[in-house]
Amino acid sequence: MAARSPLIRTLSGLAAALWLCSLGISADDTRGAQEPRVTIKPRPRPPAGEEAGPRSANIRVDTELVLIPVTVTDPLNRFVTGLEKDHFKLFEDKVEQQITHFASEDAPLSVGFVFDVSGSMGAKLRKSREAAAQFLKTANPEDEFFLVQFSERPELTVAFTHESEEIQNRLAFTQSKGRTALLDAVYLALHEMKKARNPRKALLIISDGGDNSSRYTESEIKNLVREADVQIYAIGIFEPIASRGRTAEELAGPSLLSEIAEQTGGRHFPVENVNELPDIAAKIGIELRNQYVLGYSPSNQQKDGKYRRVQVKLVQPKGLPPLRAFWRLGYYAPTQ
Numbered sequence: 001m002a003a004r005s006p007l008i009r010t011l012s013g014l015a016a017a018l019w020l021c022s023l024g025i026s027a028d029d030t031r032g033a034q035e036p037r038v039t040i041k042p043r044p045r046p047p048a049g050e051e052a053g054p055r056s057a058n059i060r061v062d063t064e065l066v067l068i069p070v071t072v073t074d075p076l077n078r079f080v081t082g083l084e085k086d087h088f089k090l091f092e093d094k095v096e097q098q099i100t101h102f103a104s105e106d107a108p109l110s111v112g113f114v115f116d117v118s119g120s121m122g123a124k125l126r127k128s129r130e131a132a133a134q135f136l137k138t139a140n141p142e143d144e145f146f147l148v149q150f151s152e153r154p155e156l157t158v159a160f161t162h163e164s165e166e167i168q169n170r171l172a173f174t175q176s177k178g179r180t181a182l183l184d185a186v187y188l189a190l191h192e193m194k195k196a197r198n199p200r201k202a203l204l205i206i207s208d209g210g211d212n213s214s215r216y217t218e219s220e221i222k223n224l225v226r227e228a229d230v231q232i233y234a235i236g237i238f239e240p241i242a243s244r245g246r247t248a249e250e251l252a253g254p255s256l257l258s259e260i261a262e263q264t265g266g267r268h269f270p271v272e273n274v275n276e277l278p279d280i281a282a283k284i285g286i287e288l289r290n291q292y293v294l295g296y297s298p299s300n301q302q303k304d305g306k307y308r309r310v311q312v313k314l315v316q317p318k319g320l321p322p323l324r325a326f327w328r329l330g331y332y333a334p335t336q
Contacts, residue, residue, distance in 0.1 A: 138285030265328030
């Protein structure tokens with residue numbers, strides 16, 4: 001089973017309570033309210049009004065929580081929803097943890113687009129714009145977005161907005177030119193993401209190659225990505241292997257995007273046919289809407305700032321083919 005994907009978040013105090021309230025979770029209440037996409041039978045929705053009022057007030061806000069979104073797919077790569085808490089086991093540094101909170105909800109997202117407009121993107125821009133548009137079709141009214149475009153240097157061209165049309169309008173006027181400062185663009189996007197209003201945060205990178213113009217190094221960005229509470233998905237638009245590799249940077253492009261995405265629990269989707277871009281972007285948007293959230297209070301309460309490795313294991317439901325889970329590889333413990 002692969003150990004790759006979605007976001008880990010360490011929350012404490014009121015912030016945890018507010019986000020969990022938005023999911024309808026209390027300290028004594030674990031339920032998923034999403035309809036199934038594959039053959040698992042979902043647990044019934046609570047009666048109208050049950051999620052409001054005193055039940056939400058039962059959340060204990062003095063306990064640090066680690067929240068781990070998890071994506072589950074079947075052998076055909078379809079999303080599997082409707083699983084119960086008992087179908088998951090969770091480990092931190094190989095020590096099993098008690099899952100105290102469980103939900104399967106489409107919570108609001110803060111999303112940053114990191115969009116390559118370097119010279120080599122010329123013929124690929126139209127389909128790349130369509131990909132962004134397809135992703136935005138999966139959005140909810142409470143989502144917010146920003147846009148970083150990059151060639152020789154990155155630029156924040158649209159700050160956080162709830163209006164998805166602003167992103168599309170800006171992309172409509174993009175022109176390709178210059179070299180590729182991908183690493184600098186990721187740095188700028190992670191910095192902008194600090195202004196996000198939603199606890200769940202994601203970047204979508206659309207680029208056609210490696211970096212050849214950044215000030216930041218690959219190791220610096222990988223360390224920053226590992227520390228950030230942001231899930232990164234990347235669509236890499238590459239030429240066929242036989243004609244790839246004009247420069248060392250372009251040869252390194254696929255592995256660079258994969259490593260950046262996997263550190264955060266996201267995924268990299270390499271593409272050779274630009275006509276596939278819109279469908280893949282829509283798939284990423286749907287994946288972000290079909291995630292379980294597992295919450296636990298770590299048995300290791302030391303605030304030592306060390307990296308904690310996390311593993312999620314599935315308890316295979318009877319009668320189903322083998323399922324696959326994706327989650328983030330770990331998180332840094334707080335220091336105070």
